[in-house]
Amino acid sequence: MTGLAQTANPGSGRTVISVDAMGGDRGPAAVVAGISHSAKINPDIAFILHGPADELAKLVARKRILDGRVEIRDASDVVSMEDKPREVIRSKTTSMWSALESLRSGEAAGVVSCGNTGALMMLSVVRLRKILGVDRPAIAVLWPSRAPQGFNIMLDAGADISADEHDLLQYALMGASYARNGMDLERPRVGLLNVGTEEHKGRTELKLAHDLIARNAKNANYDFVGFVEGNDLPADKADVIVTDGFTGNVALKTGEGTAGLIGSLLKEAFRFSPLSRLAALLAYTSLNRLNKRIDPRRVNGGVFLGLNGTVVKSHGSSDATGVSAAVKLAFKLAQSGFSEKLAARVASAVSLPQDADSTNE
Amino acid sequence: MTGLAQTANPGSGRTVISVDAMGGDRGPAAVVAGISHSAKINPDIAFILHGPADELAKLVARKRILDGRVEIRDASDVVSMEDKPREVIRSKTTSMWSALESLRSGEAAGVVSCGNTGALMMLSVVRLRKILGVDRPAIAVLWPSRAPQGFNIMLDAGADISADEHDLLQYALMGASYARNGMDLERPRVGLLNVGTEEHKGRTELKLAHDLIARNAKNANYDFVGFVEGNDLPADKADVIVTDGFTGNVALKTGEGTAGLIGSLLKEAFRFSPLSRLAALLAYTSLNRLNKRIDPRRVNGGVFLGLNGTVVKSHGSSDATGVSAAVKLAFKLAQSGFSEKLAARVASAVSLPQDADSTNE
Numbered sequence: 109m110t111g112l113a114q115t116a117n118p119g120s121g122r123t124v125i126s127v128d129a130m131g132g133d134r135g136p137a138a139v140v141a142g143i144s145h146s147a148k149i150n151p152d153i154a155f156i157l158h159g160p161a162d163e164l165a166k167l168v169a170r171k172r173i174l175d176g177r178v179e180i181r182d183a184s185d186v187v188s189m190e191d192k193p194r195e196v197i198r199s200k201t202t203s204m205w206s207a208l209e210s211l212r213s214g215e216a217a218g219v220v221s222c223g224n225t226g227a228l229m230m231l232s233v234v235r236l237r238k239i240l241g242v243d244r245p246a247i248a249v250l251w252p253s254r255a256p257q258g259f260n261i262m263l264d265a266g267a268d269i270s271a272d273e274h275d276l277l278q279y280a281l282m283g284a285s286y287a288r289n290g291m292d293l294e295r296p297r298v299g300l301l302n303v304g305t306e307e308h309k310g311r312t313e314l315k316l317a318h319d320l321i322a323r324n325a326k327n328a329n330y331d332f333v334g335f336v337e338g339n340d341l342p343a344d345k346a347d348v349i350v351t352d353g354f355t356g357n358v359a360l361k362t363g364e365g366t367a368g369l370i371g372s373l374l375k376e377a378f379r380f381s382p383l384s385r386l387a388a389l390l391a392y393t394s395l396n397r398l399n400k401r402i403d404p405r406r407v408n409g410g411v412f413l414g415l416n417g418t419v420v421k422s423h424g425s426s427d428a429t430g431v432s433a434a435v436k437l438a439f440k441l442a443q444s445g446f447s448e449k450l451a452a453r454v455a456s457a458v459s460l461p462q463d464a465d466s467t468n469e
Numbered sequence: 470m471t472g473l474a475q476t477a478n479p480g481s482g483r484t485v486i487s488v489d490a491m492g493g494d495r496g497p498a499a500v501v502a503g504i505s506h507s508a509k510i511n512p513d514i515a516f517i518l519h520g521p522a523d524e525l526a527k528l529v530a531r532k533r534i535l536d537g538r539v540e541i542r543d544a545s546d547v548v549s550m551e552d553k554p555r556e557v558i559r560s561k562t563t564s565m566w567s568a569l570e571s572l573r574s575g576e577a578a579g580v581v582s583c584g585n586t587g588a589l590m591m592l593s594v595v596r597l598r599k600i601l602g603v604d605r606p607a608i609a610v611l612w613p614s615r616a617p618q619g620f621n622i623m624l625d626a627g628a629d630i631s632a633d634e635h636d637l638l639q640y641a642l643m644g645a646s647y648a649r650n651g652m653d654l655e656r657p658r659v660g661l662l663n664v665g666t667e668e669h670k671g672r673t674e675l676k677l678a679h680d681l682i683a684r685n686a687k688n689a690n691y692d693f694v695g696f697v698e699g700n701d702l703p704a705d706k707a708d709v710i711v712t713d714g715f716t717g718n719v720a721l722k723t724g725e726g727t728a729g730l731i732g733s734l735l736k737e738a739f740r741f742s743p744l745s746r747l748a749a750l751l752a753y754t755s756l757n758r759l760n761k762r763i764d765p766r767r768v769n770g771g772v773f774l775g776l777n778g779t780v781v782k783s784h785g786s787s788d789a790t791g792v793s794a795a796v797k798l799a800f801k802l803a804q805s806g807f808s809e810k811l812a813a814r815v816a817s818a819v820s821l822p823q824d825a826d827s828t829n830e
Contacts, residue, residue, distance in 0.1 A: 254730065266664055269672055303627055303718040311630055311715065338722025342730040351719075354672065357664040358716050359723045361699025366727040369615065369703040373762060374735075377755035387752035394738035394745040401734060 122154040122177070125438050126216035128207040129159035130186040131223025133425045137167055139222065142431025143178070144171040146439075153439055156210050158183050158203040181206050187223050189424065193230035204228060208235045211417045217442035218418040220409075220434045222426050228419070229267050229412060236415045239451040244268045244275045245414035246353065247421065248286050249360060250407040254344040257291050258401070262301075262341060262349045265410055266357035273316035276300065276350055278454060280321045282413040283348035284330040285453045289446040290411070290437065291347070295329055299336035299346030301355060310335065321350070328457055409434035411441065414454075418447050483515040483538070486799050487577035489568040490520035491547040492584025494786045498528055500583065503792025504539070505532040507800075514800055517571050519544050519564040542567050548584045550785065554591035565589060569596045572778045578803035579779040581770075581795045583787050589780070590628050590773060597776040600812040605629045605636045606775035607714065608782065609647050610721060611768040615705040618652050619762070623702060623710045626771055627718030634677035637661065637711055639815060641682045643774040644709035645691040646814045650807040651772070651798065652708070656690055660697035660707030662716060671696070682711070685818055770795040772802065775815075779808050 127143055129136040136159055143155050154177045157164055161182035168174050183203040187196050199205065204223050210216040212235055221228050229245065238245055246264035253260040263283050264271060271279065280298050287296035300318055302310040318335065325332040333346050338359060341349055351359070378388035388395070408430040412419040418441045422434035441447070488504055490497040497520055504516050515538045518525055522543035529535050544564040548557050560566065565584050571577040573596055582589050590606065599606055607625035614621040624644050625632065632640065641659050648657035661679055663671040679696065686693040694707050699720060702710055712720070739749035749756070769791040773780040779802045783795035802808070 252730065269664060301719060303630060303715055338719040338724075339726030339729065341723055342726045354664055355716055355719050358662060358699040358712075359719055362702055362720045362723045363699075363727045365700030365703045366724045367731060368700070369613065370728060370731050370759075373759050377759040378752065380755045380758070384752045384755040387748040387750075387755075389748075390751065391739065391745045391748035394741045394748075397741070398731075398734050398738040 122152055123218075123439055123442050124154050124156060124216045125435055125442065126156045126158065126207045126210045126219045127431075127435065128203045128219065128221035128223055129157050129164055130183075130203040131188070131221060131424075132422070132431075133222075134427060136164060138427050139431050140164070140167040140171065140174075141428035142426070143435060144174055145428055145432040146435040147171075147173045147177055150436070150439065153435070154178070156181055156207075156216050158206040158210075159186075160184060181210065187227050189224050191224060191227055193224075193227045196224070196227040197231050197234050204231055205235070208232060208417075208419070211419070212236055218420065218438035220420045220422055220431070220438050222422040222424055222431065222434075224424075225266065225410070225421055228421055232412055232415050232417075232419050236417045236419070238414055239416055239454060241454040241457070242278050242282070242414035244271060244278070245412055246279050246282060247410040248283060248413050249410045251341050251349075251360075251363070252401060252407060253342045255347060256344070257293065257347070259291070259407060260341065260343075260347055260349055261287055261291070261296075262351065262356055262360065263413065264351065264353035264356050265360050266353045267412070268353040270354065271313070271352035273313045273320055276313070276317035276352070277320040277324060277457075278414065279350045280330070280332075280348065281324065281328050281454050281457050282450055283350060284328060285450040286411060286413060286441075286446070287347050288329075289444040289449060290441055293347055295331060296347040297331045297333050297345070298325070298348045298350060299333045299340060301341075301349055301351035301359070302335040302337065305335045305337060317350075324457055328453060407433070409437040411437065413450065416447065416451070418442055483513055484579075484800055484803050485515050485517060485577045486796055486803065487517045487519065487568045487571045487580045488792075488796065489564045489580065489582035489584055490518050490525055491544075491564040492549070492582060492785075493783070493792075494583075495788060497525060499788050500792050501525070501528040501532065501535075502789035503787070504796060505534055506789055506793040507796040508532075508534045508538055511797070511800065514538075514796070516540070517542055517568075517577055519567040519571075520547070521545060542571065548588050550585050552585060552588055554585075554588045557585070557588040558592050558595050565592055566596070569593060569778075569780070572780070573597060579781065579799035581781045581783055581792070581799050583783040583785055583792065585785075586627065586771070586782055589782055593773055593776050593778075593780050597778045597780070599775055600777055600815060602815040602818070603639050603643070603775035605632060605639070606773055607640050607643060608771040609644055609774050610771045612702050612710075612721075612724070613762060613768060614703045616708060617705070618654065618708070620652070620768060621702060621704075621708055621710055622648055622652070623712070623717055623721065624774065625712065625714035625717050626721050627714045628773070629714040631715065632674070632713035634674045634681055637674070637678035637713070638681040638685060638818075639775065640711045641691070641693075641709065642685065642689050642815050642818055643811055644711060645689060646807070646811040647772060647774060647802075648708050649690075650805040650810060651802055654708055656692060657708040658692045658694050658706070659686070659709045659711060660694045660701060662702075662710055662712035662720075663696040663698065666696045666698060678711075689814060689818055768794070770798040772798065774811065777808065777812070779803055
């Protein structure tokens with residue numbers, strides 16, 4: 109066990125992030141490399157690391173920068189990608205359970221896990237509980253975009269497969285709160301994903317949600333830009349794009365798949381001839397800049413919204429860069445007091461859907 | 470009027486495609502340039518062109534290749550992008566109406582229009598009628614992919630905002646038929662879009678559709694690969710991807726938006742420095758090849774499935790290349806007798822959903 113006293117002690121002044129070292133496709137070595145990278149660039153961060161103590165201790169010992177900044181919590185079991193969420197919530201011996209427990213007890217200010225999304229969400233709901241006024245927690249992801257901040261927020265990316273108009277309003281409130289605390293946008297623009305931008309179009313719950321979200325804009329301090337379409341996800345039109353988890357998940361994976369296809373065709377194009385290989389060399393810096401801009405590892409981290417505590421889901425295949433990006437996000441949200449602000453925001457709006465007259469309170 | 474006798478006359482041996490010259494963002498000049506391009510590369514094609522006769526005659530007269538291969542049908546009104554579908558179906562003086570009428574009467578073997586999608590679909594349903602066994606017609610689009618044929622088919626891309634399990638089965642049957650006749654795939658692979666590939670996941674209608682589509686695979690001569698996800702749209706996993714029109718439309722526009730963002734960032738990257746500008750020159754041929762592969766203009770053409778007749782919706786902003794691609798698609802489908810084959814296929818499967826015992830008929 110390394111550095112327990114320094115990190116768990118609030119007097120150290122460091123923000124403690126709990127990291128589930130297990131469950132990712134690349135194993136705990138990638139996770140330890142990721143937190144080591146974070147520790148290097150951010151002196152104000154410390155970690156509680158959850159997993160098999162012996163294995164983790166060896167990995168941590170190799171990274172000088174982690175000296176005194178990591179506490180290891182032994183957890184013998186791992187939640188696998190195949191485990192059913194219903195079984196996961198019964199097992200107290202997993203690294204995932206242990207990580208969430210340290211958040212629940214107040215020892216850590218945020219959790220990062222590369223594990224099974226469905227299991228992590230269900231366990232988070234059971235252990236952390238939903239905040240008042242939220243029926244369906246959501247997963248918010250960052251989407252590379254033409255907006256000045258370089259990213260838009262989309263939610264729900266797949267926590268639930270459906271959402272009614274009240275859920276969609278909550279997503280709008282939570283997404284706007286995330287944009288304020290995670291991206292420093294004082295008055296974020298909120299859009300509602302649909303198949304057309306005309307107000308008469310789309311499913312019934314979307315028309316109802318359109319009215320609810322519009323009515324709450326002033327109170328909740330966001331601009332409602334109305335309906336947006338799939339091509340607006342990477343555009344400079346809305347900073348927060350609200351949709352149900354089924355549509356959001358399909359959109360997210362479609363975007364990833366499209367970017368992946370173009371990326372691999374681009375690589376093929378540059379390998380095609382001696383001339384194009386030379387071109388790739390000459391364009392290296394510029395292409396690298398482009399790559400950074402759209403690299404999914406750098407926008408890694410689906411944030412669970414609507415729970416008592418900040419949980420960041422890192423991609424299952426995250427490498428050190430991806431884990432480090434997720435840790436950075438958890439740190440930023442923890443420091444801004446995001447979780448408490450979001451709860452206050454949703455609580456203040458919770459009576460609005462039922463009571464149209466209270467919008468100017 | 471140019472060339473009436475030659476084109477409307479079946480004895481000419483040419484396949485006649487009816488083209489709505491109006492309603493696209495670039496006006497009739499782009500449409501005439503497009504059919505002129507098609508005429509150049511395909512000697513077996515002739516056109517009926519619908520719109521204001523005087524204006525069209527002038528445009529057609531400028532293209533020598535169209536001599537004797539275009540009949541102009543005067544239609545004074547244009548369906549605009551703002552027109553409500555319900556109003557459009559009452560007006561018999563539009564170029565869209567005129568184009569569909571020539572298909573209905575058997576003068577043309579297919580229709581191409583760049584006009585308002587909702588109006589075109591509603592008018593097509595009213596004038597051409599749905600084929601037996603189809604409740605909801607669908608729009609099928611081509612998706613650039615890693616599959617050997619270079620494209621996958623996705624439907625519904627937005628004809629309707631919802632679909633139950635029986636609609637989804639019909640989409641599978643129609644999509645497979647399209648793949649056979651439009652892409653020469655004898656036994657296409659069909660996938661059902663969902664948020665996970667496990668059979669227990671997703672909405673109820675998807676689980677029911679999973680069973681129905683699996684049960685019909687042998688009879689309808691396709692391979693069912695089960696659930697697929699958004700990232701499989703451009704993959705080499707399913708040739709036909711089935712989903713409801715809401716999800717399909719969001720996915721399509723998300724893919725377009727993502728490709729657009731990467732394309733413009735790539736252009737910026739190549740303009741960034743003298744070195745990168747030189748690189749762009751050197752890589753010109755390779756990048757051009759990539760561009761052709763994913764250029765949306767070359768995969769232009771949403772095919773309306775489930776109607777008596779072949780209607781191809783060209784993108785509203787189609788230029789000559791886009792219009793020509795849509796014409797090529799309409800020609801190919803007309804020549805293969807696609808519309809009749811599809812009707813036969815759906816009719817033979819129409820009793821199956823109600824009667825599980827008939828699957829081995």
